[in-house]
Amino acid sequence: MTAIAPSATVTRVIDARGSYCPGPLMELIRAIRETEVGDIIAVQSSDSGSRVDIPKWVEKAGHRLVRIANADGYDEIVVEKRR
């Protein structure tokens, strides 16, 4: 297990824990629509499916996957809005 250190670069955190796939992805998409280019969004998800579907969507949509880290019972997937 890797502890998730707070990051000064993260501009928005979405707590989607307890929501099932594709809930966390849809929360990220909503955040992408509401934020500015360059913003860093961290999605916290307890659904293992998010590790697959969020990076796939990020690649297709032209954003940047910053990191995926595992904490106590959830993943934090960090994405930079690129366009």
Added chain:
Amino acid sequence: MKRIVIVGGGVGGTLVANLIARKLQQHIRGGQVTVTVVDEGGQHVYQPGFMYIAMGSEVAEDLVRPEWTLLDSEVRLEVGRVQRINEADQLVELEDGSRLHYDQLVLAPGARILPQEIEHFEAEAHHFYGPDAAQRLRNALDAFTGGRIVIGIASMPYKCPPAPLEVAFLIEDELRHRGLRDKAEIHFCSPIGRAFTIESVSEMATPILEDRGIELHTFFNVETIDADRRVITSLEGEEMGYDLLILVPPHKGQQFLIDSGLAPAPGGWLPTDRHTLQVGGRPNVYALGDATDLPLSKAGSTAHFEAPVVAERVAAAIQGIEPDARLGNYTGKVMCFFEVGDGKGTLLQFDYDHPPRPPRPNRLWHLGKIVFNKTYWHTVPRGRV
């Protein structure tokens, strides 16, 4: 005197009211309890029928009945539009100035359909989330002689998740029978990485899409409509031209819930406990149906199975007893039919812990859906199934 107020006369609100009236019949007759349903129009609308208007097998008049005809005689009906929930004074405030005091509040006001949130939607796109829109889509299909049909989803969540796929299958079926199939392309745009949110359903539907020649486009979140070029663009940066465009419009929760501080903007979905259905930890406020933020289908079936849980908890609270541990616990149960065309359907039945295992599509489940739709008025609102 204890007052129970239920906002919304749809599937959830009507069924909760009737179940509570049954549980508390003696208390109501004794004058110790009142049960009041507040509904904007006083009409109960069977929304699953809208899709069938678009498919040409249903008419709007058959999908509406006066709400009072479905309510237990012990339940009061107040026709009016809610403006605000005043939590401090435990009041439901209506736009006409009247106020209803509550001791127990049940929120079942449904979702809002907002096509106007996408520019050119109303001029360019069709949908089937209301009787008039569904009839316009029917007219457009009648006039269709060939070209590119695009079916997409403007945003999630939306009501009746299977409906866009069902429409794709049913239109493909219709075009084949009208001899137009070789003159038409059908494209299905999914906002996520597969055809349907639930993986097992997606695995069932994807081969049928392939078999019917319906092209699946994943990760296509419709962002804008270019009316001049007749093209939709996605958040992911793709474009798709259309001759006939069918889009699920944006959905949101009710504005009065946001204005009352009960639901966060911009979505307006009520933060609802997945088991107790209490709103934001409030002991005397419950939500069910489309208005909740639960990760479940926004469908009448969800409200149908949530209603007994709310009724159990509200009735127990009024009587000052603990709710039954089983009856007062929502397990996420949902059950709905899924049309795949060619006169066949399947059944989706699931809960929080058990994903659906849809049976191989057959004529039985299609007929099951038709029978259910026709007998709805005599069964679900009265708590007979």
